[in-house]
Amino acid sequence: MELPFARPSLALVAACALCSLPAAAADKIKLGILATLSGPNAVMGTQMRDGFNLALEEKGGKLGGLSVEVIHVDDQQKPDIARQAASKLVESDKIDVLVGPMFSSVVNAVLPVVNQAKIPMLGVSGAPSSLAGADCSPYFFSTSWQGDTLAEAMGMTLQQNKVQKLYVMVPNFPGGKEVVAGIKRHFKGTIVGEVYTPLSQLDFAAELAQLRAAAPDAAFVFYPGGLGIQFVKQYAQAGLKDKIPLYSAYTIDAATLPAIGETAIGVGTAEFWGPSIDNPANKRFVEGFERKYKYPASSYAVQGYDAAHLLDSAVRKVGGKVEDRASMLKALKAADFQSVRGPFKYNNNQFPIQDLYLGEIVKGADGMPVMRLGRKVFSEYADSYAARCPLK
CATH class of the missing domain: 3.40.50.2300 (Response regulator)
Structure with missing residues (x-):
């Protein structure tokens, strides 16, 4: 006599069959951009945001072929506010990547959230020495410089x-x-x-x-x-x-x-950068930024612009599978893009080696x-x- 649970159901067979298929690429990538957008230092966050958005516009609103959803948050240069905002971006908004913030004290506040969630974070301004050294994180990638x-x-x-x-x-x-x-x-x-x-x-x-x-x-x-x-x-x-x-x-x-x-x-x-650096990418960036925003680009705009290009190169390299964290981290570290500053490569600590x-x-x-x-x-x-x- 055959027991009623001895034969797998058709639904279970179908589910197991799906388990053996490769993961499908995402149809979009969701980003959180955390920056100082108010107070006396708002000019820095504004430039970074504008640089990032310019690159995104040049790529038709997509990164690596994926549609992009961006959530901008003003951290007000306050570590406690930044930590709360990062937690919401990660836990409620389910972002795939965090971009920012601008100040090392705020980076220190946000990094534990990123490390726990194991999502990539693109640092677009200075970062503390500990993060470049003994406390370096596999999830943190700088497009600027270490603070020294x-x-x-x-x-x-x-x-x-x-x-x-x-x-x-x-x-x-x-x-x-x-x-x-x-x-x-x-x-x-x-x-x-x-x-x-x-x-x-x-x-x-x-x-x-x-x-x-x-x-x-x-x-x-x-x-x-x-x-x-x-x-x-x-x-x-x-x-x-x-x-x-x-x-x-x-x-x-x-x-x-x-x-x-x-x-x-x-x-x-x-x-590390100036508008006079002579390469096609920099020429396009300098002219495009001033045409769009009606003011000259600074190094903070470069850091945002390069962050978008770095992310575009990584998403493209993993074929849009942004949920494959290990592959995304490897693709980000490869830094396979043309920086406006000229040669750009990552050291083992994922901070740039640059002129x-x-x-x-x-x-x-x-x-x-x-x-x-x-x-x-x-x-x-x-x-x-x-x-x-x-x-x-």
Whole structure:
């Protein structure tokens, strides 16, 4: 006698047959873009978002052939808000990839959410040294730089310029402290002042009086977004510009130059990209960005633009199977796209190996200040923490 459960049902047979079939490619990819879009540093997040959206528009609203759904969230530069937003994007909105955020303190808050969910995160601005080193994550891919990197190029420039006494001013947050560490890595002179100010401070009168009294050979500052606009203006208004040469990193670029104006001319900076880099991808980007948004692109726009191209290349490489996380991570690490900055490849810690330049603020043909790339300080430069990262 045949028992009633001895013969598999037709439904079960069909289900098991489906189990043996290869996974179907997704019909769309869902992205969360987390950026600072309000407050004094909103210019950075706005540029990054616009750069990403320009690349998406150039590709007909698709990445790797897939339709794209994008959810934009303003993290307000607040770690607790960013963490909550990332959790919602991952758990409720079911995003496939997180893009952003902009500040290392916010990255630190968001990364545990990403690691737990095991989804790719494209870092579009500075990231803490721990993330480039011992705490590197297989899910984090930077399209910008580790926080020390441009400061290291400026430290080398100061050393080459034979500066003996240097005064340093930065915001008091992890990124500021790592910038100071980057300066010290190559600058061998004496730091006669090392000042940390609140990340929201916009009035530097007291600090500038102290700087004047210290009588250094040069001053170095890192003040992003609106902080940099105010600092450079106040430095000139205090009569210091013509007395104490000013050097910077992550402070003056196309995003802040229109607001700073001519007072930025003559200030030295460090960059990984400039509009004058001569390759077809950069030419298309620079012209397309200004045509669409009616203002010049900055390095923050580049970081967003390259993030979209990196993601496009990875989705294409996996044939649209974005749910195959292992293959997606491998495809992202391959970085098989043409960056506007020129050669781009990932180190083992998934931070770029790239050229670094001295940036010069000069008067353009129309009389307005522009940032032009000067001499190359480092070729194919890797950050100082990759050896501590266990990723291969």
